[in-house]
Amino acid sequence: MTPPNPPPAESPPLMQRLFDNVYLLLVLGIVVMLIVYTGWGMWEILTMPQGTLP
Numbered sequence: 001m002t003p004p005n006p007p008p009a010e011s012p013p014l015m016q017r018l019f020d021n022v023y024l025l026l027v028l029g030i031v032v033m034l035i036v037y038t039g040w041g042m043w044e045i046l047t048m049p050q051g052t053l054p
Helices: 014-020 022-046
Strands: none
Touching: 014 022
16 A cells, blocks of 8 residues: 655745745845935935025
8 A cells, every 4th residue: 555645845925935035134124224214314305494594
C-alpha cells in the first residue's frame, strides 16, 4: 500500500511575504519618512507669511 500524496505546499500570502522582507521594510520606512518630512517642510515654507525687511 502506498502512502497518500501530500497536498501541494501553499505559498505564504502576499502581505506576509512583504512583512517578512526586512530590507523592503527598511527602504519603505526611509522613503515614507523622507516624503512626509519633505512635504511638511515645503508646506511650511509655502504657507509662511511674507517677512518685512527693516
